Amino acid sequence: MNSHRSAMDEVRMAAKLADLKDEHYRNTLALSTLIELLVDKGIVTREEVERKAAELDSFMAHLPYPKV
Template sequence: MNSFSTSMDLVEFIGKLGDLKDEHYHMTLAFSAMIELMIDKGLISRQELERKTAELDQLMTTGSTYPMA
């Protein structure tokens, strides 16, 4: 059985997916700009960011929970 009852439902779904992609792009762009500004202002270093990113990636790929201080 098809999960979309009509062709119009499929068109609406595809439109919503396109909107999500645009929203994701703009959020990623804003996030990247904030990171670059923090690095430029000396609030964090690229090395600190890379270390924390690797740490969080490892936690996510192993299914571990984030340690709370």
């Protein structure tokens, strides 16, 4: 098996990365839009969103992952 990537493999990889970046942007835009609408309608405050984000971030930072 050839361990070297061909130029076409590199192009495909770059295209996949571009697709992922575009999808990430669309997802981030959708989430930001939802948060803004919830805040604008008075359903949640920015502080509540920030507090919950910090809570979830803290939880995710302490998940026990198996050591390799």
